[in-house]
Amino acid sequence: MGTPTRRDLLTMIGATAGSAAMYQAMTALGHAAPSTFSGPVSLEGDPGGASVLVLGAGVAGMTAALELRDAGYNVKILEYREKAGGRCWTLRGGDRYEELGGAVQNVGFAEGNYINPGPWRLPHDHHAVLHYCKRFGVQLEPFIEKNHNAYLHNTEAFGGKPQRYREVASDYRGHISELLAKSLKAGNLNDQVTAEDREVLLESLRNVGALNENYEYRSSLKTSRFRGYDRDPGAGVDGAPLPSTPLDPSQILNSNLWRRFAITEEMEFQTPMFQPVGGMDMIAQAFAREVGDLITYNARVTSLLQEDGQVRVVYEDTAAGNAQRTETADYCVCTIPFSILGQIEHNLSADLSKAIDNMYYLGSAKWGLEFKRRFWEQDEDIYGGISYTNLPIELISYPSTGFFSDGPAVVLGGYSWSPEETYEFNAMSPKERVRWAVEFGSQIHPQYKDEYKSGVSVVWHKVPWVLGCFGIWRDKDTDYQKAIKLDNRVICAGEHLSYRGAWLEGGILSGLNAIQTLHERVIQA
């Protein structure tokens, strides 16, 4: 054998040195697809007129189509629905939604009000989606994820009375700071902490935990600065603030309300987050403005076969009496969720077929509830953010836009994801689901019943084009690498084929990686 090709070299490195060396070598050779987004994709080299059929006009499919066309490919997209976006979806007044089983909801929200049944917030470090938002001029505004003044609620704790996040969090922090300080002062941790560090640690606990000079967390103006006052600081003869009384530490512990503390400390939910002005599907609409001319809508794919050096897709035109039509192409980027793809005729490889069949889709239930006025702002000083509850609605998220305005507004009235909850809600009619959400929510906001105006509910297991909320791997370590490979002439993409599952970012990154893999094959062919 003569001079080794680049591929031979990589194979040798891979075989001898393991994947870390492999990755470094590939990076050095300009070869590895970046796992995360580091800038606009660049597909160098002439594809020679190759054609690609993209299945699905969600963000993964539209990203792939957009970049492939820019690189010189002949691209077409088939989309099941009558519009683009997939789960990047917004429901507004006047919209009609028919779920599996035929139940129809006509959304009655006032002008400008909306709910995002799918993704509803953008982390600050989801670079790919932020890149396309900027490129397409999608206007973003802060999404308020954390709100110290929202509630934590457990029907079994504090007499079922919702507690303000700031009170529970401040008191928990104070309590554990006091306990650790006690332990340090008793010398219990002298084998863990040096004498010098011990003094600094004690000082930090007093500072962070709002402890007094004796390292205790007590009712005081100091602790009230964090948890809130019984009488706020003001002016006039009674301007001086009055301290509040901390909650009982044992009650806090046994309330389980602390289970919600960690969420906003996770990267993906850290402050600040963003949302598109006007609804999440502003992103879908922006993509569709770019690639809308490539999309055939109302196309229900029934067969995906590779034969005779091409990909052949059969679909039904649901807008034309399910007339059967066929598209062929050199390659296919398939973003059809595995929940659907597994039910379509295909001749994909055994490995990929197994990955498809192994994946199941999480269900979730979401509600948009419109109220006559923003009572959460006007009565309770809650501007955006999320209240959590142990009730089956799990949470109430207040709108992060239109603050201080009069007139009706829409809250996310629930976001349930546990199997027990979603199975129950799946079994209900939309009307019944909304009734329950109002019933549950009124335990947190008594104003619910008087102020309720209209509602809509989406259970994802009944969303016809995906039959679930997002894909779950039974065995990602085994199946993932097999599922993302180019399978002869077909490559799959979507949030389910990423490590950012359930996020728009995962869909876009997966779409970009799929076309880079595909393009490499085309250029080398």
Place this chain on the structure above:
Amino acid sequence: MGTPTRRDLLTMIGATAGSAAMYQAMTALGHAAPSTFSGPVSLEGDPGGASVLVLGAGVAGMTAALELRDAGYNVKILEYREKAGGRCWTLRGGDRYEELGGAVQNVGFAEGNYINPGPWRLPHDHHAVLHYCKRFGVQLEPFIEKNHNAYLHNTEAFGGKPQRYREVASDYRGHISELLAKSLKAGNLNDQVTAEDREVLLESLRNVGALNENYEYRSSLKTSRFRGYDRDPGAGVDGAPLPSTPLDPSQILNSNLWRRFAITEEMEFQTPMFQPVGGMDMIAQAFAREVGDLITYNARVTSLLQEDGQVRVVYEDTAAGNAQRTETADYCVCTIPFSILGQIEHNLSADLSKAIDNMYYLGSAKWGLEFKRRFWEQDEDIYGGISYTNLPIELISYPSTGFFSDGPAVVLGGYSWSPEETYEFNAMSPKERVRWAVEFGSQIHPQYKDEYKSGVSVVWHKVPWVLGCFGIWRDKDTDYQKAIKLDNRVICAGEHLSYRGAWLEGGILSGLNAIQTLHERVIQA
């Protein structure tokens, strides 16, 4: 003596039962001014054509004037400056600012860019200022106070390298959770925590602190979800995330960076906060639209005397060669800062004079630095929020508006308030101050020097109309109640006469309380 009057009754209760009973009795009689804002003020009863001269067209003075006029008073306002707002002040491109000593700055910011030298953010529970914003149609947008991705910086720690907030905070929390868990498991706190609570507490520590099964905080994908990854989750063959390594706990402790954790947990800085769209003085402009017709600008008050049953104020018209003019009125609401009032001729009571003289004003230095582009967003994923440093600039606050936009933007390049720092900056020329802020800031953002465009700096001890940032009481317990009293025909108001010192809210609440006290006297007269 006959039937006791209401005032007699209150005096008796006060003398015998102390202030708590006094407050309750006053409230029951509908008498006490609310210490915090609970709705629009209502001044019942006819003032019979009484005239009030308001000194100062800041928010305290304009609030007082607005509500007094609505209640039927004849109101005039004298204002030192050529415009309204006082410390509620925004500097924009084209503005000229001359500080004490004569140094002039011509602000060179691009269209739309601004800096607020005074108040710059509104807490969610400052009801009075939010009320007037809503009433006047001042548009508010979220102010990002907390940003997990901003920096904590100490020149003496971590080799002077700025650390991401999320890393320091996650690691500190993990470390103290692990220590407390160790102590609990060793039984050291059995006298403090019951056996049942101990188990729940351990579980909560694992949850909140991101501890592993052995209650340890270690490099892992779990801890990386909070502190960040070495390689982010993505897609493609290298889509799997790689964990990061926690910082050394001893280094964190000795870095003192934990001193910044508590800030955003305090009520006044909790998420969400707000700011007026376009600059803080949108509030001032809104007030001025309401009461502008009452204001005489360029009026430097030189004398405030009460005599012959009236208030007599002498001022110089600085727009007319300091021509001396006089205004008289039945009453006066004086919002002139005590730092200035103490230098003006007056015949106020001994008690009030003492309070005036006892108050001193904190200095502070603030910078607005304009850069050619938002490198903090584009290079560092920092969208709003605040980085803290031990350098004399104390902090850098990134703009909470115009996210993702191209073109120049303005950061708050520093906010120093310690005496040592402000005295040094006071002594410098504006140009020199700006040069230092750029120098210091470049230790956190190396892009500073290349991207710097223009800057402005305000040191509050040199602001002619207030000579300080906000008032500090030497002995609030003694002086406050004396200072807020109606002093014959004069009553003082402003942020300095509240328990919300340094906030707009304090100024408005104080203004409202002053006119309620005044009105009661007028009605009873």
